[in-house]
Amino acid sequence: MTTIATLRAARLTRAGAEEFTAPGAGPRRRAALTELTRMALQALWTEIAGDPDGVALACTGSLARGDTGPLGDLDLIVVHHRRSDAGPARIAERLWYPLWDCGLGLDHAMRSVTECRRVAAADLNVTTALLDIGHIAGDPRVVDHVRADLAEDWRKHSRARLPELIEAVTERHHRAGDLAQLLAPDLKESRGGLRDMTVLRALAVSWLTDRPHGRIDTAHGELLDVRDAVQMLTERPRNLLTQSDQADVARMLG
Helix, strand or coil, X not given: CCCCCCHHHHHHHHHCCCCCCCXXXXXXHHHHHHHHHHHHHHHHHHHHHCCCCCEEEEXXXXXXXXXXXXXXXXXXXXXXXXXXXXXXXXXXXXXXHXXXXXXXXXXXXXXXXXXXXXXXXXXXXXXXXXXXXXXXXXXXXXXXXXXXXXXXXXXXXXXXXXHHHHHHHHHHHHHHCEXXXXXXXXXXXXXXXXXXXXXXXXXXXXCCCCCCXXXXXXXXXXXXXXXXXXXXXXXXXXXXXXXXXHHHHHHHCC
């Protein structure tokens, strides 16, 4: 069984278990990496927290979406529905230490349901991240509550927040450049990169519009394959496709 201590090595081993050019290899690889990671986190939670009422371990980012890469970061939140932070804080403190040591990037937080709503209302990046929130372990009702509340808030206020969203996306595109035109593109932050798919999903959740499918989904899958290949070749949690890696990535992807 994969433990947190062996998770990094296990993810690299699983990611390399089949050729990148095999039909359907990308979605299978990412689903397997997601499940492997979730199981290791669930085992750690059971060891540390048991089965507390009103407290849960949740994830955002690629782990929540089911498209985590070989060395993708762990974006985790201990969420709770308690009047006091004391119990959840003890759980969180014991949880983060082994995760810091596991060799994977960790972005962590501890928030009540109310705090999730408050932080999301103040920070658009938090809003778009929490719209993808997923349950890992603990009381699933807490995560369901956060997801429902954030979606309701986003739909209620999305028209008013659209100018803020447009400004943030425009600034990021200006800073990171156009993925299709750069010699060393950032697969996540550049215009046309993975971050833009998160924006499309957020717009769809707002009910103001649907997101395009077909060619967009195909391109998204190809970008994820490139990101996976970069992380396998460099054994680093990278999203930057440097010129020195491009020939090796191209060969890996056929």
